[in-house]
Amino acid sequence: MENGRSQTLMTALGFDLGAAQLYSRLLPLNGWPLVVVAATLSTSEEELREVAAPLIDSGVICIGETLTVRGPTAVVAHMLERAATRAQDAHDHLLKISQSVPYVAGTAARLPATIGEEQPIDGEVIATEFTPETFERLVSTTSGEMVWLRPVVTVHPSEMRFISAIESAIRSGRRCRGIYPVAALKHSPDVLRMRIEVGEEIRILPSVATHLMVVGSTHAMFPDPLGQVEQPMVNVRQRGIVEVVTNYFEELWRRALPAAELEDLPSAERRLLLAELASGAQDEQIARRLGVSLRTVRRRVAELLEELGATSRFEAGVEAARRGWL
Structure with a gap:
C-alpha cells in the first residue's frame, strides 16, 4: 500500500511513472550501501545512477557510497521550496526587465560607460490603447506560440474580436496559452469558456500580478510599471529579454491549475x-x-x-x- 501512495505522490509532484516506481522501490532501501542496492535491484551501480537521474537531479535521492532517500513528507517540502525559489527568481528577473524601460524608451537611463559600448535595446513603448486591431496586426505579422497573463478579465464588446483572432491563429497551427486569476472563474466564466472553445489552453492561479504577452521568440509585451493597467505597454524584441520573460511565464504555468472544467x-x-x-x-x-x-x-x-x-x-x-x- 505504501508503494501505491508514493507513486501517487511522486506523479502529483511532476515525476513520470518510471521515476515514481523507482522511488517506491528505493524508499525502503534508504541508508543501504550502494553496491547492495544495485544488487537488490539486479542492476549495476552505473545503470542505477543513469535511471535515477531525474530523482538525483531534483534532490529527492542522493547516491554516494550509500543511498539516501527523502521520505514522502520531506519530498513535498523540498519540491515546494524548489518551486518557490524558481518562481521568485523568475519574478525578480521580470522586475529587472521592467527597470530597463527607460532605456528602451530612449531616456536618460544608461549603463556605466565602464561596462562596455552602449547598444540600444530593440523595442519601443506603445502609449496608446492595445486594441483588437493592434492584436490582429501582431498575429498576422508574427509566428510561433502566443502566451499571456491577464490579471483582470472584463466583458467588453471588443473581447469577441480578440477571441476571433486567437481562433484564427490556432486554426493556422499556433498554440495559445493564457493564465488567469481564480476571480475570473466567478466574474467572467463565459469569456473563459469561449476562449477554451476556440482552443486556447487556460490555467488558473490564485492571483495574477501583471499583464504580459509573449509571441514566439520575437516579442515580449508588458506594462510600465508592471501591474493591471495595460498602458503604456512596452514591446521588447531583444531575444535575451524575450527568453527571460518566457521562462517567467513557464514557471507560472507549471504552478497553475488547468481550467478545463469551469463548472466545477x-x-x-x-x-x-x-x-x-x-x-x-x-x-x-x-x-x-x-x-x-x-x-x-x-x-x-x-x-x-x-x-x-x-x-x-x-x-x-x-x-x-x-x-x-x-
Whole structure:
C-alpha cells in the first residue's frame, strides 16, 4: 500500500511513472550501501545512477557510497521550496526587465560607460490603447506560440474580436496559452469558456500580478510599471529579454491549475486553497489572492483540515498531494 501512495505522490509532484516506481522501490532501501542496492535491484551501480537521474537531479535521492532517500513528507517540502525559489527568481528577473524601460524608451537611463559600448535595446513603448486591431496586426505579422497573463478579465464588446483572432491563429497551427486569476472563474466564466472553445489552453492561479504577452521568440509585451493597467505597454524584441520573460511565464504555468472544467468552481477553489496552504501562505495573503474574506478562508481551512484528517496546514498539503488533489 505504501508503494501505491508514493507513486501517487511522486506523479502529483511532476515525476513520470518510471521515476515514481523507482522511488517506491528505493524508499525502503534508504541508508543501504550502494553496491547492495544495485544488487537488490539486479542492476549495476552505473545503470542505477543513469535511471535515477531525474530523482538525483531534483534532490529527492542522493547516491554516494550509500543511498539516501527523502521520505514522502520531506519530498513535498523540498519540491515546494524548489518551486518557490524558481518562481521568485523568475519574478525578480521580470522586475529587472521592467527597470530597463527607460532605456528602451530612449531616456536618460544608461549603463556605466565602464561596462562596455552602449547598444540600444530593440523595442519601443506603445502609449496608446492595445486594441483588437493592434492584436490582429501582431498575429498576422508574427509566428510561433502566443502566451499571456491577464490579471483582470472584463466583458467588453471588443473581447469577441480578440477571441476571433486567437481562433484564427490556432486554426493556422499556433498554440495559445493564457493564465488567469481564480476571480475570473466567478466574474467572467463565459469569456473563459469561449476562449477554451476556440482552443486556447487556460490555467488558473490564485492571483495574477501583471499583464504580459509573449509571441514566439520575437516579442515580449508588458506594462510600465508592471501591474493591471495595460498602458503604456512596452514591446521588447531583444531575444535575451524575450527568453527571460518566457521562462517567467513557464514557471507560472507549471504552478497553475488547468481550467478545463469551469463548472466545477468549488473544486478549483479548493485545490488553489490547498496549494496556498502547502506554500506556507498566511490567511491574509490567501484571502487577497482568492478574492474572498478572511473569515471565509479560515472556515474553509478548518473544513479542509477536518476532511483530510490533518492536524496542521503543511500536513494537509502533504495529504492532498498524496491523494492527487494537487
